[in-house]
Amino acid sequence: MNDRGTPTRAxxxxxxxxxxHGYGYGYGQQYGREDQPYHxxxxxxxxxxxxxxxxxxxxxxxxxxTDQQAYETYAPFDPYASYTEPRPRPGPExxxxxxxxxxxxxxxxxxxxxxxxxxxxxxxxxxLGRWVLLCVLLIQAGLSLRLRGTAFQDEALYIxxxxxxxxxxxxxxxxxxxxxxxxSGYPKLYPVLAAMVDSVAGLAGVRVVSxxxxxxxxxxxxxxxxxxxxxxxxxxxxxxxxxxxxxxFLGNFATFDAPAVFLLALSFWIVVRTGRSHIAAVVLxxxxxxxxxxxxxxxxxxxxTLVVLAVLTAYRHRGVLALVRGVLLGGAMLLMLGVAYVxxxxxxxxxxxxxxxxxxxxxxxTILRHSSEWGGLMFLAALGGSIAYVVRPHMxxxxxxxxxxxxxxxxxxxxxxxxxxxxxxxxxQIHLQTEISLFKHVGFGLLFAGPMAGxxxxxxxxxxxxxxxxxxxLYVLTLVFGMVQSQQAYSFPDSREMTAxxxxxxxxxxxxxxxEHEVPAYYLRDKTDYGQWQSTFGMxxxxxxxxxxxxxxxxxxxxxxAKFDVIxxxxxxxxxxxxxxxxALRGNPHYRLAAVSRFTTSKGDGAFRIWVKR
Amino acid sequence: MSSSVRRVRALAxxxxxxxxxxxxxxxxxxxxxxxxxSRGAQPGAVDGGDSGGxxxxxxxxxxxxxxxxxxxxxxxxxxxxxxxxGAVEDFAGRAGKKPNLVEFxxxxxxxxxxxxxxxxWDYGALAFIAWEPFGTSMKDIASGKEDAYIREYAxxxxxxxxxxxxxxxxxxxxFWYPWGTERTSxxxxxxxxxxxxxxxxxxxxxxxIWVWSPNVTHPMPKVKLExxxxxxxxxxxxxxxxxxxxxxxxTYQSLYGPTMAQIRGFxxxxxxxxxxxxxxxxRKPAAIRxxxxxxxxxxxxxxxxxxxxxxxxxxxxxxxxxxxKTFKQEAADPRFGFDxxxx
Numbered sequence: 001m002n003d004r005g006t007p008t009r010a011x012x013x014x015x016x017x018x019x020x021h022g023y024g025y026g027y028g029q030q031y032g033r034e035d036q037p038y039h040x041x042x043x044x045x046x047x048x049x050x051x052x053x054x055x056x057x058x059x060x061x062x063x064x065x066t067d068q069q070a071y072e073t074y075a076p077f078d079p080y081a082s083y084t085e086p087r088p089r090p091g092p093e094x095x096x097x098x099x100x101x102x103x104x105x106x107x108x109x110x111x112x113x114x115x116x117x118x119x120x121x122x123x124x125x126x127x128l129g130r131w132v133l134l135c136v137l138l139i140q141a142g143l144s145l146r147l148r149g150t151a152f153q154d155e156a157l158y159i160x161x162x163x164x165x166x167x168x169x170x171x172x173x174x175x176x177x178x179x180x181x182x183x184s185g186y187p188k189l190y191p192v193l194a195a196m197v198d199s200v201a202g203l204a205g206v207r208v209v210s211x212x213x214x215x216x217x218x219x220x221x222x223x224x225x226x227x228x229x230x231x232x233x234x235x236x237x238x239x240x241x242x243x244x245x246x247x248x249f250l251g252n253f254a255t256f257d258a259p260a261v262f263l264l265a266l267s268f269w270i271v272v273r274t275g276r277s278h279i280a281a282v283v284l285x286x287x288x289x290x291x292x293x294x295x296x297x298x299x300x301x302x303x304x305t306l307v308v309l310a311v312l313t314a315y316r317h318r319g320v321l322a323l324v325r326g327v328l329l330g331g332a333m334l335l336m337l338g339v340a341y342v343x344x345x346x347x348x349x350x351x352x353x354x355x356x357x358x359x360x361x362x363x364x365x366t367i368l369r370h371s372s373e374w375g376g377l378m379f380l381a382a383l384g385g386s387i388a389y390v391v392r393p394h395m396x397x398x399x400x401x402x403x404x405x406x407x408x409x410x411x412x413x414x415x416x417x418x419x420x421x422x423x424x425x426x427x428x429q430i431h432l433q434t435e436i437s438l439f440k441h442v443g444f445g446l447l448f449a450g451p452m453a454g455x456x457x458x459x460x461x462x463x464x465x466x467x468x469x470x471x472x473x474l475y476v477l478t479l480v481f482g483m484v485q486s487q488q489a490y491s492f493p494d495s496r497e498m499t500a501x502x503x504x505x506x507x508x509x510x511x512x513x514x515x516e517h518e519v520p521a522y523y524l525r526d527k528t529d530y531g532q533w534q535s536t537f538g539m540x541x542x543x544x545x546x547x548x549x550x551x552x553x554x555x556x557x558x559x560x561x562a563k564f565d566v567i568x569x570x571x572x573x574x575x576x577x578x579x580x581x582x583x584a585l586r587g588n589p590h591y592r593l594a595a596v597s598r599f600t601t602s603k604g605d606g607a608f609r610i611w612v613k614r
Numbered sequence: 615m616s617s618s619v620r621r622v623r624a625l626a627x628x629x630x631x632x633x634x635x636x637x638x639x640x641x642x643x644x645x646x647x648x649x650x651x652s653r654g655a656q657p658g659a660v661d662g663g664d665s666g667g668x669x670x671x672x673x674x675x676x677x678x679x680x681x682x683x684x685x686x687x688x689x690x691x692x693x694x695x696x697x698x699x700g701a702v703e704d705f706a707g708r709a710g711k712k713p714n715l716v717e718f719x720x721x722x723x724x725x726x727x728x729x730x731x732x733x734x735w736d737y738g739a740l741a742f743i744a745w746e747p748f749g750t751s752m753k754d755i756a757s758g759k760e761d762a763y764i765r766e767y768a769x770x771x772x773x774x775x776x777x778x779x780x781x782x783x784x785x786x787x788x789f790w791y792p793w794g795t796e797r798t799s800x801x802x803x804x805x806x807x808x809x810x811x812x813x814x815x816x817x818x819x820x821x822x823i824w825v826w827s828p829n830v831t832h833p834m835p836k837v838k839l840e841x842x843x844x845x846x847x848x849x850x851x852x853x854x855x856x857x858x859x860x861x862x863x864x865t866y867q868s869l870y871g872p873t874m875a876q877i878r879g880f881x882x883x884x885x886x887x888x889x890x891x892x893x894x895x896x897r898k899p900a901a902i903r904x905x906x907x908x909x910x911x912x913x914x915x916x917x918x919x920x921x922x923x924x925x926x927x928x929x930x931x932x933x934x935x936x937x938x939k940t941f942k943q944e945a946a947d948p949r950f951g952f953d954x955x956x957x
Contacts, residue, residue, distance in 0.1 A: 384625045491652030501673040589846030595674040596818025602652035
């Protein structure tokens with residue numbers, strides 16, 4: 001902060017004193033009779049207007065004051081007006097106050113200001129912005145908390161894994177199963193946090209943590225956008241991001257996604273926030289970026305964006321220095337990743353869940369169509385914002401504001417990078433031909449497109465709030481889509497009845513086969529151990545005759561041997577294994593259908609079928 | 615300024631068009647259904663209330679403890695029961711012990727008698743329904759022609775959520791019923807039985823204790839039982855039907871022995887005497903004693919059901935004072951009777 005020569009418009013409140021002082025000094029000098037420092041807002045009243053008046057003189061920029069050039073950009077009043085001397089009052093204190101001699105040149109320089117829109121944010125608008133942001137966050141929280149449901153498979157898995165990882169860290173007890181091998185994030189990060197919260201506040205508490213993280217991400221996006229553009233764009237960005245389906249969904253979903261989004265937002269903010277600082281300050285953005293990657297490997301897709309942004313937002317530096325800023329950030333990330341690789345070893349989970357995920361059968365067309373439904377509106381807003389930004393860095397609301405902003409190249413690059421990042425996840429998943437989790441991943445990209453979308457929204461509203469209805473329409477449309485889509489996605493089988501039935505059947509000894517075993521294992525963790533539950537995702541089995549089986553065949557053999565005390569099938573998650581188990585149950589004297597627990601999800605009706613050993 | 619207004623309008627038009635395009639599936643009929651379902655409402659429901667909320671049904675009754683209880687069932691089929699429990703209470707008074715199994719008959723096409731099952735459960739007895747498929751055929755049942763009725767019946771069982779023993783098409787190895795050997799093949803019988811069982815499974819009616827109920831074999835010694843056996847995964851109890859008559863076998867071993875031996879050739883499922891009684895006469899007290907002692911001696915026989923009717927002949931325990939006295943004496947055996955509601 002202190003290495004900056006002079007504060008700028010977009011600075012935070014902590015710069016205010018400095019700011020006020022500068023002005024106080026400046027105006028004191030300018031008008032000679034102001035002995036109170038000027039405080040940014042509230043001008044146009046008080047002593048000045050009581051005793052004097054403003055004369056509008058557009059072409060005479062108070063040139064009688066030699067040091068004015070340094071301040072004219074910041075004039076909080078109309079700079080076309082020039083001050084007219086009031087009639088001096090008669091009195092003994094007529095003699096002007098002694099004025100310290102001005103240095104010929106100020107000992108600092110003011111950098112050009114980043115103003116891409118038309119308004120100059122005074123303290124009042126910033127305060128107002130924060131109030132509106134609070135409303136935006138409240139609506140986001142309301143939309144997220146509106147979603148209800150029992151634990152989803154992944155939530156149950158991560159929390160259960162977290163408990164085991166805590167045991168592993170504290171007591172060295174081995175974890176059941178190779179979590180590193182198939183988790184889409186490092187199991188010693190988020191799962192540990194989730195398990196700690198779970199011990200205190202249960203699943204609801206873990207989900208509230210997700211909500212706080214998503215609210216934090218929205219707030220950081222606001223701060224980032226305000227820093228890059230202005231308050232109006234920031235509000236637009238926060239408003240749009242807060243109501244898209246992924247944000248609403250992840251705000252009530254205890255998985256890697258919410259912390260990863262938050263950490264990316266934090267890193268993004270640090271990159272932009274240190275844009276006017278020493279180039280080395282950008283390294284601060286590396287730890288959260290690295291943590292985001294560790295929390296969820298898919299976040300790695302956005303690390304290059306952060307590096308490019310480090311170059312583009314090096315406002316005080318052009319050319320090589322800006323590139324060095326990017327190199328510094330990239331290098332810091334690579335260094336941390338390298339160290340982590342040395343300590344953690346290779347993680348099978350990265351390839352299995354992220355880079356080399358099993359190819360699906362979803363066509364590019366389907367993926368594109370769904371992606372556009374999930375994030376299309378915000379993407380269009382970002383696209384509009386990018387184009388508008390390229391065409392014109394400012395709007396003509398305050399034509400006297402210094403027009404010196406980022407050049408066209410930088411504006412184009414910024415638009416392309418930020419808006420283009422929104423396309424990364426869909427593009428990557430088109431490559432993988434799978435739509436799994438894409439509805440969540442589009443939110444990662446839209447976080448980066450947020451500033452451009454906010455800018456687009458503020459340009460849509462136009463100068464002097466000419467078309468507020470358009471902005472409201474865009475927000476409401478996005479909200480309606482987000483609300484409906486998040487509800488459609490947030491629909492897991494209600495497992496309450498199923499676990500209530502199983503509760504009467506399980507003990508500490510039995511062996512249980514369950515499709516989505518994580519859910520009963522989580523809810524029955526007081527009666528059973530995680531290791532007692534067998535998933536339907538795959539296993540090896542040696543039958544009584546000593547033959548080795550794998551795949552669905554292993555399940556068939558195990559069920560025929562009555563290896564499991566309880567079998568729970570849902571019938572849709574792993575159809576091949578389900579079929580094998582169902583075949584083995586047919587004509588099997590060891591099992592009896594004990595219960596059928598029906599549920600309804602947005603995809604249709606289903607049932608947990610529970611067999612017990614007779 | 616007009617150019618910027620045009621731009622704004624163009625942008626707005628693009629946005630609205632994009633929204634409409636995207637709206638295609640989110641707000642399509644299917645999308646609306648998805649939304650309603652995920653809110654816990656049935657698609658098309660008018661109120662759209664939160665039915666998935668607190669009003670969750672209780673877990674289905676777990677019948678397993680009833681399948682092989684430590685003590686024996688003392689069952690009865692009595693006139694008017696369990697609609698009116700007077701006859702059962704009278705029987706209990708005479709026998710000196712409350713029966714814990716009440717059998718009654720249900721014709722094909724009858725709805726599941728929830729009230730009767732509840733009546734008998736409230737009395738402290740498990741309901742045992744002999745489901746008699748009059749007016750249909752095993753082929754039709756197996757081919758799915760009766761599915762609607764069977765499903766409705768199963769749903770009703772599930773809804774009541776009380777255990778019930780269900781004996782479908784009993785005495786299938788006899789010739790006297792339409793589903794008997796004269797008009798139905800063993801394959802059709804097992805197919806029908808399995809089909810009903812599967813439909814109940816699909817409907818989640820797991821409260822049923824499945825009884826496979828052949829007649830004792832001595833009237834038709836040539837009919838082998840095994841072809842009629844639906845399979846271990848389809849049957850919980852083997853309910854043998856056999857009466858002590860004036861003529862014919864008069865001991866437990868001679869009456870049930872051959873049949874039980876044959877059954878043990880293909881299954882280890884628990885046995886229950888699904889229908890029995892003794893014809894009024896001199897042999898009756900001895901028959902009663904034989905029934906109790908024979909049942910008590912065999913660990914794999916979990917009880918019997920006394921057919922307490924005066925029909926064709928007086929099968930009731932009160933047909934003679936000595937019979938009644940014998941029955942009371944034998945029923946005092948602590949091995950008979952237990953609380954089915956707390957097995």
